[in-house]
Amino acid sequence: MLGSEQRGTLRGRSLNISEAGIAGVFVTVWDVGAPVRLEFSVPVTSNPVRVGAVVRSRSGHRYGFEFVDLTPEQREIINKTCRTLALLE
Numbered sequence: 613m614l615g616s617e618q619r620g621t622l623r624g625r626s627l628n629i630s631e632a633g634i635a636g637v638f639v640t641v642w643d644v645g646a647p648v649r650l651e652f653s654v655p656v657t658s659n660p661v662r663v664g665a666v667v668r669s670r671s672g673h674r675y676g677f678e679f680v681d682l683t684p685e686q687r688e689i690i691n692k693t694c695r696t697l698a699l700l701e
Contacts, residue, residue, distance in 0.1 A: 634650065635676050636677070650664075661686060664681050
């Protein structure tokens, strides 16, 4: 999982994903409410997913991001990913 901001690109690790957002661990400090660009891989497509998001929560280095302005294609890929991962639980 990658997070982009004015300081550049930061590498992190995703923890979970839902239709509304994604959680991840980053060794950086973002303020709650900050807009970010995220890029992450999912099992339903070989192309990385690139989305806009807003930091909605923070606990230490764990962040919760809400997706914003998803295209219909991005929304379908994320929904399909959630359905696929639910089958693996």
